[in-house]
Amino acid sequence: MIDPHRYCVIMCGGIGSRFWPYSRSSRPKQFIDFLGTGRSLLQMSYDRVLPIVKPENIIILTNEQYATEIRAQLPDLSEEQILLEPARRNTAPCIAWAAYHIHAKDPQASIMVAPSDHLITRETIFEKAILEGFRFVENHHALLTLGIKPTRPETGYGYIQVGPKAEGEIHKVKTFTEKPRLELAEVFVESGEFFWNSGIFLWKASTVIEELHEHASDLASTFDNANGLFGTPDELEFIEKNYPGVMGISIDFALMEKSQNVFVECVNFGWSDLGTWGSLYDNSPKNRDGNVTQNCAVMAYNSTGNIFAVKGDKLMVVEGLKDYIVADADDVLLICPKAEEQRIKQMVNDVRLAHGEKYL
Amino acid sequence: MIDPHRYCVIMCGGIGSRFWPYSRSSRPKQFIDFLGTGRSLLQMSYDRVLPIVKPENIIILTNEQYATEIRAQLPDLSEEQILLEPARRNTAPCIAWAAYHIHAKDPQASIMVAPSDHLITRETIFEKAILEGFRFVENHHALLTLGIKPTRPETGYGYIQVGPKAEGEIHKVKTFTEKPRLELAEVFVESGEFFWNSGIFLWKASTVIEELHEHASDLASTFDNANGLFGTPDELEFIEKNYPGVMGISIDFALMEKSQNVFVECVNFGWSDLGTWGSLYDNSPKNRDGNVTQNCAVMAYNSTGNIFAVKGDKLMVVEGLKDYIVADADDVLLICPKAEEQRIKQMVNDVRLAHGEKYL
Numbered sequence: 001m002i003d004p005h006r007y008c009v010i011m012c013g014g015i016g017s018r019f020w021p022y023s024r025s026s027r028p029k030q031f032i033d034f035l036g037t038g039r040s041l042l043q044m045s046y047d048r049v050l051p052i053v054k055p056e057n058i059i060i061l062t063n064e065q066y067a068t069e070i071r072a073q074l075p076d077l078s079e080e081q082i083l084l085e086p087a088r089r090n091t092a093p094c095i096a097w098a099a100y101h102i103h104a105k106d107p108q109a110s111i112m113v114a115p116s117d118h119l120i121t122r123e124t125i126f127e128k129a130i131l132e133g134f135r136f137v138e139n140h141h142a143l144l145t146l147g148i149k150p151t152r153p154e155t156g157y158g159y160i161q162v163g164p165k166a167e168g169e170i171h172k173v174k175t176f177t178e179k180p181r182l183e184l185a186e187v188f189v190e191s192g193e194f195f196w197n198s199g200i201f202l203w204k205a206s207t208v209i210e211e212l213h214e215h216a217s218d219l220a221s222t223f224d225n226a227n228g229l230f231g232t233p234d235e236l237e238f239i240e241k242n243y244p245g246v247m248g249i250s251i252d253f254a255l256m257e258k259s260q261n262v263f264v265e266c267v268n269f270g271w272s273d274l275g276t277w278g279s280l281y282d283n284s285p286k287n288r289d290g291n292v293t294q295n296c297a298v299m300a301y302n303s304t305g306n307i308f309a310v311k312g313d314k315l316m317v318v319e320g321l322k323d324y325i326v327a328d329a330d331d332v333l334l335i336c337p338k339a340e341e342q343r344i345k346q347m348v349n350d351v352r353l354a355h356g357e358k359y360l
Numbered sequence: 361m362i363d364p365h366r367y368c369v370i371m372c373g374g375i376g377s378r379f380w381p382y383s384r385s386s387r388p389k390q391f392i393d394f395l396g397t398g399r400s401l402l403q404m405s406y407d408r409v410l411p412i413v414k415p416e417n418i419i420i421l422t423n424e425q426y427a428t429e430i431r432a433q434l435p436d437l438s439e440e441q442i443l444l445e446p447a448r449r450n451t452a453p454c455i456a457w458a459a460y461h462i463h464a465k466d467p468q469a470s471i472m473v474a475p476s477d478h479l480i481t482r483e484t485i486f487e488k489a490i491l492e493g494f495r496f497v498e499n500h501h502a503l504l505t506l507g508i509k510p511t512r513p514e515t516g517y518g519y520i521q522v523g524p525k526a527e528g529e530i531h532k533v534k535t536f537t538e539k540p541r542l543e544l545a546e547v548f549v550e551s552g553e554f555f556w557n558s559g560i561f562l563w564k565a566s567t568v569i570e571e572l573h574e575h576a577s578d579l580a581s582t583f584d585n586a587n588g589l590f591g592t593p594d595e596l597e598f599i600e601k602n603y604p605g606v607m608g609i610s611i612d613f614a615l616m617e618k619s620q621n622v623f624v625e626c627v628n629f630g631w632s633d634l635g636t637w638g639s640l641y642d643n644s645p646k647n648r649d650g651n652v653t654q655n656c657a658v659m660a661y662n663s664t665g666n667i668f669a670v671k672g673d674k675l676m677v678v679e680g681l682k683d684y685i686v687a688d689a690d691d692v693l694l695i696c697p698k699a700e701e702q703r704i705k706q707m708v709n710d711v712r713l714a715h716g717e718k719y720l
Binding site for chain 1: 659670672675677678686693703707710
């Protein structure tokens with residue numbers, strides 16, 4: 001039986017600029033069937049928590065501009081389950097809003113916060129881990145984050161160093177470390193003490209609100225002003241008026257790196273943030289010729305190691321291309337070596353300077 | 361004053377498979393504004409002869425499937441000026457048809473036959489050359505072809521070896537040679553005796569009909585059966601019924617390489633058959649970065665020597681690509697090194713085998 005006091009908040013406001021132009025502001029990554037399964041990453045994230053929380057306890061947090069897309073992709077959601085931020089203010093404000101919103105409705109609530117655009121495999125392990133996490137935070141004043149056992153010295157992720165054991169796989173957090181250099185990442189992985197920061201959080205609504213008062217008091221006091229409004233027709237008006245004025249800050253920086261009550265559950269399911277073309281390539285099935293194709297037919301000659309991501313049914317005919325990204329969507333075509341993908345950000349900036357928002 | 365007995369037949373039935381998918385059977389090369397001038401190659405071919413023949417004496421020879429496109433691109437043409445072949449039978453049958461058609465209307469007619477998809481520069485030299493050619497064929501029983509002074513040992517063209525001088529720049533033809541190997545082409549160019557075969561012909565209608573009787577008697581007797589029908593409403597019915605049954609053969613093979621009355625006018629205007637991506641690259645203006653772009657905006661990083669041909673207004677963002685063809689149109693995207701363009705033909709065949717005519 002699913003505990004009716006358990007909630008899941010799916011963060012769905014990202015703009016997906018790293019996969020431009022295949023994903024772009026009008027159609028970011030979470031809305032794309034990135035792995036060719038017939039379900040978008042958001043839909044997969046939603047499906048994944050259905051065995052864990054009641055469907056009516058799933059809340060989608062997103063930007064206003066994606067409301068239509070959310071309703072289309074998740075038609076079972078009621079309007080009360082979609083929280084639309086009127087402006088982008090990073091993760092702390094929207095997580096705070098969700099906590100206040102849920103707490104007003106259910107003071108006993110415990111919440112899992114999950115990204116909408118990551119890949120998770122071995123879902124039975126995932127499910128067991130989340131249930132263990134819920135039990136822990138329901139019995140402790142704890143902010144719990146999930147740490148993934150690293151499989152390689154990845155320099156693109158944040159790492160969590162574990163401290164003393166609390167119970168089961170759950171430990172006090174010793175340190176958070178942002179993307180390390182390779183030498184450091186190698187030491188991290190070898191030590192066995194460091195885990196990848198997954199961006200999946202669990203806590204009681206009351207716990208996170210209390211911690212916000214302590215470590216992000218401006219944010220907390222803004223939402224305190226709305227007590228009595230959450231769940232009423234006035235909530236939206238309050239948000240429209242006050243949300244754009246709050247400071248944009250990440251939940252990691254606002255809370256996780258400051259609080260003394262932060263724990264990590266060390267887990268070992270398959271995970272990728274799919275944050276780069278490289279990770280998408282690594283996590284996608286390859287054709288016989290070693291290419292990854294998204295949404296297109298490909299005839300590849302002397303071409304391997306490429307990722308072809310095309311919006312709309314298209315035929316790609318490619319000769320003599322190795323280890324490139326080819327991304328085609330609407331009115332933009334990007335061709336870039338996989339090894340140079342970190343340059344795409346600069347290219348997007350150049351496109352903005354030259355053409356404004358037209359192609360973004 | 362323009363001589364009212366002079367005609368121009370523009371051959372416009374090509375399917376443009378060499379530029380697939382940028383040009384394709386539904387929109388072959390001659391209909392594309394290949395050089396970004398605002399006029400298609402066909403329109404440029406039409407414009408080029410307006411100073412030489414009366415507009416009502418310009419005949420377009422094409423395949424039935426392009427009738428709509430021709431009318432759209434050349435709205436000044438009357439229906440009588442468009443000859444629609446019901447089947448593709450190479451150049452000899454359609455040139456024969458045009459000769460009979462024009463001769464029935466004007467037994468004194470002289471005709472220039474010109475491709476619709478070549479590039480010609482230095483048009484005043486072109487104009488002078490054509491006028492000299494008309495004068496020659498009007499005064500001699502001659503099949504005249506224009507030979508272009510070669511500027512490099514091109515292996516993709518046919519060559520004409522000149523014989524004894526007739527008058528001015530006009531000589532008897534000694535030999536025709538198809539695409540030579542490079543060593544041979546180098547000898548050709550050095551000798552000064554060889555000229556590129558331009559596919560531009562001049563002759564009196566009566567001369568070419570007489571020569572057809574001698575060297576392509578089957579073809580001539582087919583059209584002889586239609587005497588009395590040309591220019592009447594019955595002409596079309598005759599063509600629909602009989603044209604598909606004639607043997608497909610080129611005018612070079614049927615006539616030029618057989619007749620004793622073949623002459624070449626040696627000319628020196630700028631010319632390219634734009635028959636390959638390489639020639640299109642060579643003949644097109646380059647961006648600052650050494651790329652050629654057709655119909656698109658390009659932001660190129662560490663990329664040079666490429667040709668980007670895109671149907672529809674599109675932004676290309678390219679990093680680390682050198683000497684490639686990128687051709688994007690509708691539902692096909694081709695990426696191929698310029699040096700491998702001779703392989704595109706095989707790719708098109710593979711596409712046909714795998715997908716039928718859908719992408720051709």
